[in-house]
Amino acid sequence: MISAPDVVAFTREEELEDDLYREPPLPEEYSVPLFPFAGQGANPWAKVAGSKFTRDFILISEFSEQVGPQPLLTIPDDAKVSGTFDLNYFSLRIMSVDYQASFVGHPPGSAYPKLNFVEDSKVVLGDSKEGAFAYVHHLTLYDLEARGFVRPFCMAYISADEHKIMQQFQELSAEFSKASECLKTGNRKAFANELEKKLKDLDYTRTVLHNETEQQKKANDKGYYTTQAIEKANELASVEKSIIEHQDLLRQIRSYPYRKLKESEFHPYEPECALDRADVGNDQDLTASDPAEPGETHLYTHMPSYTPKLIKAKSAKCFDKKLKTLKELCDVYFFTQTLDQLHHIERTFRGDVCYLLTEQISRALLKQQSVTNFLFEDVSFLDEKPPEKQYRDCQGLSQDAIDEKCSEESLAPKVVISLGSYKSSVECVPIKMEQEMEDSEEPKMSESVMSEHQENLDYLDADIKGSISSGESIEVLGTEKSGSGLTKSESQASLPVIPSPQAGRSKVGSRRTVSEDSIEVLSTCPSESLIPEDFKASYPSAINEEPYVDDDEGGLRFTPRLNPGVDDGQDDISKQESLVQVDAACCIGKESPSFLEPLPELGQKLREEDGVVRIPPQPYRPAEQGLRGGFPSHDGLSGGLLPYELDSRYLTGSREVSKSSLDECSDSMSYISSAASTCSDRTPSPAHLACAAGERHRKRAGQNALRFIRQYPFAHPAIYSLLSGRTLVVLGEDEAMVKKLVTALSIFVPNCGVYAKPVKHWVTSPLHLVDFQKWKLIGLQRTVSPAGVNVLHALSRYSRYLSILDADSKTLRCPLYKGTVVARLADHRTQIKRGSTYYMHVQSILTQLCSKAFLFTFCHHLHLPISEREPEESVVNRRINFLKLQLGLANEDIKIVQYLAELLKLHYIQEPGQGGNPLLRFDYVPSFLYKI
């Protein structure tokens, strides 16, 4: 697999460019237009060109009540990264889209100030002037001294590549939610401490005041109160009220629903870490105790050493007061945890988006191959799932499968409704069928997820560009709200159910079988085909019909709706699509005003308009557009490709779209937000768990393997031995050399189970039969001592189970290999230079082998007779024919597939609890001695 960066290397050759210029110039019509930003040393695929910063970074800024929006810190903390990029300006931008309406104060009908545990808001915005695009995560922290007790903050992931932001929205959202959760947890703890201190102060003040009043009472025997006494009494009363208020606040902050934290995978509380960091310089209370203890009611346990102060009657809320820093707000431990998490985010999303996407796709695909992926892949990162479900996942997504999933995995009543209505909607074309359709019509399209994915990028792209061209420097592309509600809003019920005239058509198109169709989908609502009928109809109006639509702060709120079937389908192919759908949905917000009157007769027109918006205006993508144009267009969609003036409505919408009240969201608990929130909660981005160590190991193993196949002419039989399950012993005196060879060859060793590869790097004692059962690749020490004689004796005794690669004398003793698979796997004249590339090459061929083995294993009639009378021989014949003709395997390649099939069988029939004895399978075949 050659990814784009490999090709980039060639484009950068400067001499080549010079030569190009020295040549007599080509006629104008034949010359290839140079990439406009080539002069800046950027690759033509990068969109970084216009930006003022060198790479992606994370910015934390605050809307300070004193000075307004200000940047606090960047990650990485390096001035070079942000370069000339104006952080202050950008902070202003990103904070200006904030709509934190977190109301703290006295709500009507309540005696005490009320804390609202507001959800974070997630916004994507672009700044075409700066060439910056950002995922912005707004959060609110509590500060007793702040106005309304709240301090709005935001964390932004800023990149020059809007694709990255859009496509990684889910992942970014999930990761930033973790960081935010960590910050907020620390903040709650600190806030509670602060409140406790304040309460002590108040208590102390009250005692003092009380004493003073008593003294005055005693001193005063006139029978009436002096003004001084009345003042004191008033003061005392206000202090007492304040105590009650603060106690109530403390109760509220402690009653925060911690279960939410427990559900999430991210636990920022590691006691050992806490202890490690306890000595980090701080001026705060630093108790390493678990703050997430809602049951803790004792007020003064935390601060035994605190000496209360007298509080002035009037607290000064002035500008000369210094606000707390973020570190002080969040408790040092949690602050460093958050920084770690942010650094982690920065690391994982670093680099070109194609790497991220490739990795995500390959992971998604790998998860799909639940039956075979254990053979050659490192499956440790894959979630454990019950095997039957795994299998179902790889059966392709039939309609039924989705239905079943809905009923299985969603407990919310909403889903039950949707299931029923979904079934009742007859027009629904099963996805499976569509895929077939797709196959027959457009083989190119169905070739890979990537291509489809790429298609979707275009729409997003078009979408964005369309709005950018309006001249606005900042457009909010979409917001996402991760509320936790499930019930649909009451306003829904009153809505007239408007039958969508496009129902039938959009059904077909909604799975993006043909590129133009997806325009439709994006324009109406994400994954319409999977949204139940009643929701579908009311969906567009639901956006506007929120009860607070006339509220200034409320405005328009959009949250993407995922279809229930795939919202947790991280492991299947539809995940990729759903990601895109979410991304797409983020862009929809600005168009939603067009649904203000979603009249049935207007449907067609709207659809066309929406399609138009997605016309990519950018000129440097002609190839893709051409490709898209090549697809058979759906009826009524030809207009969608024509250039079109933007409707002014889109622009008006784009300004208001971000204004959404979080409180209202969480209160009304719209059904729309539920899907999105469950999705974002449950979707830990799988791509970011890749450990760098594994990467490095792969690279090294690939490099060593390349060297091996170039150096040893008998690499093929050696690799064949490994693939067919015959233990290969690498014999040598030098430990380092043997280990290097073992590392190189280890990439060809199939796993026997989900555990580590059966590779033993270095053994010094004589081998035994049990070793061959356990290990398939062994590095063995050769010594001249008597013990060494024993080692060699054992080797010759068990020679029938072994292939022996002598690293010292460069010989190999193993069975003959005459197949073709290994030749493709290990071509010594390969042009591949890099270890990681070769590793990928090996993986792809091994995956092919795996799929063959899978077919072979799970074809019923290849192993069992069709009828009872059928003799065993005909089954055997059928099996051999299948291997030879259908799978196109020759000679020894059959043995490889048979061995892999045995491993698959063993893996599949193995009961979960059982360890299972490893089998040793062998053949009585003669061995040959290969020499260089």
Next chain:
Amino acid sequence: KSSVQTIGEEQIQNPYTELLVLKGHQDIVRFLVQIDGCRHFPILPLIFHDFVFQTGEKLHELHGHTHKITAIAPFSSSDGTEEETDLIITASADRTVIVWDCTSGRQVQKVSCFHSTVKCLTVLQRLNVWLSGGSDLCVWNRKLDLLCKTSHLTDAGISALVELPKNCVAAAVGKELIIFRLSASNTGSEGWNVLEVKRLVDHQDNISSLVSVNDLTFVTGSHVGELIVWDALDWTKQASECNFWDSSVHPDVQPEIKLSQSPNETSVQHLTSDEECVFAAVGKGIYVYNLQMKRVIACQRTAHDSSVLHIEKLPNRQLISCSEDGSVRIWELREKQQLPAEPVPTGFFNMWGFGRANKQANQAAKKMLENTPMYFLELVGDLIGHSSAVQMFLYFGELGLATCSADHLIILWKDGERESSLRSLALFKKLARNGDLQLKL
């Protein structure tokens, strides 16, 4: 001098292409006993502890004996009144006999009233009793009541027991073969008397093996290589073969054999038989003695590098032997093609190995032609896995073979093809059980 026939790595006829190593024992594994039918493939190898394995899975670990186990016998009783239970009786050098329940793995009863080590156990299924042979012969019922016993016979004790018709048993006591008869006593229904009927003193050395061929004959073998065929009804000697491997068959090779002769080399280690032949493991060699012809019809003088410890006849004319050298070999009894024109038959060198001197071989060939066996044993495969002496093996028909060894391991040898298809069957069963098969359609 290596005259052992070897076979290359290509073994087409060897069906055992899959093995499973079972670990668990801490000492030499001496016995393997099949408990019930082949259905569940259980094996019971024993040393200090008892184990039951089922397809490689350890079922029970039986602890009880403090010394090594000397004899073991399965006792499946079908009383009619009681539910059928599989029992195992084990005798040990700690002078105890323990009865175990196979299904629960629990110790049923322990008897420790023996004066000497019980060296052999025999179950008389028909009479629902079992016998223990040590320095005396005791008769027990399944509830472990001592029914009767003989007087003290010798210090050496009974080394082997075999059941004969008419409620008789033959016991090998040193050089003597003693026939006992069990008769119902007059006192009670459960009472038995045991009477010594006859003493046979034809062997010149200790009887090392004793096997019953059919209802009419049984065979004994001694340490000096005598093989005597007895009539099981009147206990008369039907035929005997003394030193049959050298004097009678190959007089010319005799001196050579004599030179290297040692008690170990000539002792009849193990006997097995089918209806027409007796197969004897003598020293390093295997001999096939035909009962009708009363002569050795085929032999392999040096079948292994060291003593053959156990041989067994398979239904398909094959013979498996295991030896102290750690290998198991599979032989096939083939009819020798008579080639009058060719003085040296093709199988000749195979049979004798390649190391033999040519001049002698030619001579021997001519003599061989006159009284040559009509069959020969051809090596069709060998199983190498154990690193030490293979004590015993158990043949489970098409299921495979279990071998036990002094290297503390038990190895199950299986037919890879068959196992593969069995796994496929299991796979599709599991698919059907999980309901995954429906989705596929």
